[in-house]
Structure formats: C-alpha cells, structure tokens
Amino acid sequence: MQADIQINARWVAPLSASHSRTVLHNQAVFVKDGKILAIQDQQATSHEADQVVELNDHILLPGYVNAHGHAAMSLFRGLADDLPLMTWLNEHIWPAEAKWTTGEFVLDGTRLAIAEMLKCGTTTYSDMYFYPHQGAQAAVESGIRNVSFTPILDFPTNFAQNADDYIEKAVAAHKHYHNQPRITLGLGPHAPYTVSDAPLKEVTTLADQLDIPVQIHLHETAFEVAQSLEEKGKRPTQRLADLGFLTERVSCVHMTQISDDDIQILKQTGASVVHCPESNLKLASGFCPTAKLLSNGINLGLGTDGAASNNDLNIQGEMKTAAMLAKAVAEDAAALPAWQALEMATIGSAKSLGIDDQVGSLDVGKWADMQAVNLSQLGQNPLYDPISQLVYTDSSRATEYVWVEGKALLEKGQLSEASGLDEEQLIANAVQWQKKISQN
Structure with a gap:
C-alpha cells in the first residue's frame, strides 16, 4: 500500500x-x-x-499529552508569583480574570500556549478555561489536538452566572464541536469547594448521557481537605464518591493530600490522577505520592497546569521534575523510573482524558x-x-x-505554515496584552 x-x-x-x-x-x-x-x-x-x-x-x-492546563492563562504568566494558592487565587488571579477574561483574551492566550506546547513536543493538551468556543477555535486553526473541560462553578464570572449557566454553555460547546475529530469537549467542575452537590450530580448524569470526560481539581491543598472535614464531615474524595461522581471518566488533578482511604476510593472507582508537580511545588501545595498511586494500579497522567502558576508549558520538564520528586517523596531512588515518567506524559495522560484508543502510543490504526x-x-x-x-x-x-x-506542525524546530502560527506575531501580541494588563 x-x-x-x-x-x-x-x-x-x-x-x-x-x-x-x-x-x-x-x-x-x-x-x-x-x-x-x-x-x-x-x-x-x-x-x-x-x-x-x-x-x-x-x-x-x-507526542506528549498535557493532561491539565489553563491555556489562555499564558497571558498571565508571571503576573503573581511566590504566593500560596488561596492568596494567589483570591487576591490576584480571580480579580485579573474578572477584568480581562473575554473571548478575545482566550483566543489570543490559547494561541500563545499552543505555540509553546508544540515547540516542546506536545500534540494533545487538556484545557480547563472559560469561553471554550474560542479556545477550541484556536486548537482547530493550529491543527493540534485538544480536550477542553468547560469550567463549572457556583458563583458568577465574566463567562456565566451560576452552575446551571456554566453547564448549559458546556453542553452547547460540546454540541458545536461534536463532529470535529481533534476536539473533545468535556465538563470541568472546578473543585469540591467551589461546586455544590447538585451540580456535581448533574455533571455525572450528563457525562454518561453524552459520553464525555470530566476533570476536577481535587485535594490540591491541606486547607481544602480541612475545610471539607469541617463543613461536610468527610474528606473531598469521600464526598465525591458518595455522590457517585468518581468514575473512570474522571481525572482528578493535583491530589497532593492523600490518605490510604483516598487511594482505595480511586482504585475502586477507576478515576485517574493528573500530576502537576511544578505548579504544586511553586504554590507549595504539597506532594502527590505518585509511586504509591502507581503501585496501587491507579492511572497517572501528567500536566503542566497553567502558565500563571508554573510558569512554562513544557511537559518534558514536567516529566523530569515528576521523576525526581517521586524519588524524594518515596525516599527511593528507584521510584518512578524514566520509562514510567514517559508513560505518564503519553499513554497515561491519554487514558486519563479518555482518548488512549486514539493517541498516546505508536500503534497501527492510531x-x-x-x-x-x-x-x-x-x-x-x-x-x-x-x-x-x-x-x-x-x-x-x-x-x-x-x-x-500526520501533518507536520513543527519542522526543524520551527512552527510550520500548516500550524497557522507566526511566532513573531504571537510575541508582539503578548507584549500588547502585558502592557494593557500592567497599566490597570
């Protein structure tokens, strides 16, 4: 042939x-x-x-599969550094998003992120951000593969007013891109502390009906776990399990505060974990016990998180950090060897997003x-x-x-014409955004 x-x-x-x-x-x-x-x-x-x-x-x-990120936040790269998570979110990131996040911001920021990821060997990226139509549009134009999780929260933002509104817009985005082979639209309830029980149940029902993936930030900090114990009387993972939320469709991002009971719940439900070591380190969120999770048969993917908390989108660097951090956490130099780290960044990430039958390995037919x-x-x-x-x-x-x-988007280290991305233009545009954001 x-x-x-x-x-x-x-x-x-x-x-x-x-x-x-x-x-x-x-x-x-x-x-x-x-x-x-x-x-x-x-x-x-x-x-x-x-x-x-x-x-x-x-x-x-x-190609690497970046299993978690917020692509448009590349325009917030370096905006607020050296801060704990809740201070970073409440006093800097959420106010900046309220002021600047529009469809135009998402389109420009996502293009910048895609270019950076392509140059680092990424062929698929997961995105959890507002205005998914514009985010997916950038992916379609560039030729990269994208799994987009529309955020869902209880409170209003520039994008939506309440959980029902977020969910309605998520379903609309899924319908719009349903026939685009490189784009998958999923549901992204932000975190247990920002989404109440009723929307979480609805997400589970919709995901089953539409056959789409779900992603959630989970057990990111000790404060999140302590707050859940105080307000709900149970750990976040247990609460989600009791709601029937955790299934094989779900990828749980961060998981830095894990007990043996949490591990058993993950094992029983088939949910995946997406490890974001550099973001976790930078925000001092804690350490995901990757070696222990792997030894319990839990699927692990790898993500960069957003450029506002990393501050790069280089999954290869994330792979090195993950491997080295795992050894320190397990106090075992043999923990997470090179092959396992590479599997996390490829087939493991693809499985966490529900697309391992399409990508993540070089198999005939994929x-x-x-x-x-x-x-x-x-x-x-x-x-x-x-x-x-x-x-x-x-x-x-x-x-x-x-x-x-099979389409070359990077050739001899340079973005190709097929990608539709002009590096000099992207940099100039990013500088214009930086000037606007800095002046206000």
Whole structure:
C-alpha cells in the first residue's frame, strides 16, 4: 500500500502494548490518511511513500499529552508569583480574570500556549478555561489536538452566572464541536469547594448521557481537605464518591493530600490522577505520592497546569521534575523510573482524558500524533540510554518535528505554515496584552 509519509528514525519508542518499554532501532513509520499504517525495519519495508523524512539522529515517539492546563492563562504568566494558592487565587488571579477574561483574551492566550506546547513536543493538551468556543477555535486553526473541560462553578464570572449557566454553555460547546475529530469537549467542575452537590450530580448524569470526560481539581491543598472535614464531615474524595461522581471518566488533578482511604476510593472507582508537580511545588501545595498511586494500579497522567502558576508549558520538564520528586517523596531512588515518567506524559495522560484508543502510543490504526527529538546535540552526549536522555536532560530544546494526524506542525524546530502560527506575531501580541494588563 502506498503511504503518504515514511519517517525513518534511528530510534523509535512506540510505548505500545507490544513494545511497551522497548526502543526499536532503525525503523520506518508509515502514515496513511493521518493514521499509522505500519512500523517496519528500514531494510525490510513492504510499503512505499509519497514523502520520506530521514531522521538519522532522532528518536521518534508519541507526542506528549498535557493532561491539565489553563491555556489562555499564558497571558498571565508571571503576573503573581511566590504566593500560596488561596492568596494567589483570591487576591490576584480571580480579580485579573474578572477584568480581562473575554473571548478575545482566550483566543489570543490559547494561541500563545499552543505555540509553546508544540515547540516542546506536545500534540494533545487538556484545557480547563472559560469561553471554550474560542479556545477550541484556536486548537482547530493550529491543527493540534485538544480536550477542553468547560469550567463549572457556583458563583458568577465574566463567562456565566451560576452552575446551571456554566453547564448549559458546556453542553452547547460540546454540541458545536461534536463532529470535529481533534476536539473533545468535556465538563470541568472546578473543585469540591467551589461546586455544590447538585451540580456535581448533574455533571455525572450528563457525562454518561453524552459520553464525555470530566476533570476536577481535587485535594490540591491541606486547607481544602480541612475545610471539607469541617463543613461536610468527610474528606473531598469521600464526598465525591458518595455522590457517585468518581468514575473512570474522571481525572482528578493535583491530589497532593492523600490518605490510604483516598487511594482505595480511586482504585475502586477507576478515576485517574493528573500530576502537576511544578505548579504544586511553586504554590507549595504539597506532594502527590505518585509511586504509591502507581503501585496501587491507579492511572497517572501528567500536566503542566497553567502558565500563571508554573510558569512554562513544557511537559518534558514536567516529566523530569515528576521523576525526581517521586524519588524524594518515596525516599527511593528507584521510584518512578524514566520509562514510567514517559508513560505518564503519553499513554497515561491519554487514558486519563479518555482518548488512549486514539493517541498516546505508536500503534497501527492510531492517529499519527508524533514527535522527533534530536539526540545528537551537545547536551545529549554521550548517550547510553535514549529514554533516560529524554527524561533527565532538557530534551525539549532538541524537539525538531511534531506531527498531528500526520501533518507536520513543527519542522526543524520551527512552527510550520500548516500550524497557522507566526511566532513573531504571537510575541508582539503578548507584549500588547502585558502592557494593557500592567497599566490597570
């Protein structure tokens, strides 16, 4: 069969069920109609292609899946640093959002975020932010894959007035993008302390009816847990379990304050955890016990959170931080080895978003969402183990190619015409936003 593209790479890390922790050498990956057609030895291929890409110094692997973020908040990067979470939210971020968050803000901020993520090897990102129509529009225009969780809160914002209003707008966004293959619209109740029981129950019912994913910030700080015990008489995870909210559809973001009972609830319900180590560290929120979660069979994804609390969207850096932090928390240098960290950033994140049947590994029939990293540069040598090099060095600077559905959005380290993104224009626009926000 004639393929559209043949990519010859020195190393290929499929992360597939058949080659889960194996690096293949001198392989050819064939792409047809945006999907992976075959992976074969370069010397024994049975296909031909219209285009051949030679990557003699590169490792080809699935694109990273950033399982949690707030893309438009890239325009708030560095706006309020070195503050605890509730001070950061109540005194800085929420007032700034009340003043500046509009459809235009979301469109511009999301474009900036997408460009940054593409240059770091991300092919899918999760977004939880207001004005999902504009956020999804930016994703459609650029060619990246997006899972968008429309926020739901009990109180009013620029976007909606109450929980019913948020939910109505979330359903409308889902209907609008339902037939767009690269866009998934889900439901994003912000957190147990900002959403009451009735809307949480409605979210569960709607998610089942519409067959869509759900994401929630959960157990982010000790204060959140203490407040829930005082007001509800139970921990947030127990409250959500009692409401029937926690299911395999749900990804729980942060989870820094976890008891053995919480772990058992996650295990029983099948909910995933999305780890955001750098945001948690910066806000001093606590430590997610990733090694303990993994040993209990709980699926883990990896996210950057928003640029306002990280302050970058580099999932490769997040992968390194996650691996190193896990060792310190577990007091075990063998905790979360390089392969597991890479799985969190790819197939684990895809599973947490409910799209692991489409992306997250290089499998025949899955979408050709891939990245190629040059491992011949100064900071990558000497090279004994390509996976170790990916995780423990700053390999994001060596990301040279990114494909989504077989379309090259990054070529030789530069955003391609197919992405529709102009780096100089994005920077100039961000500077204009910075001037407006700084003056008010």
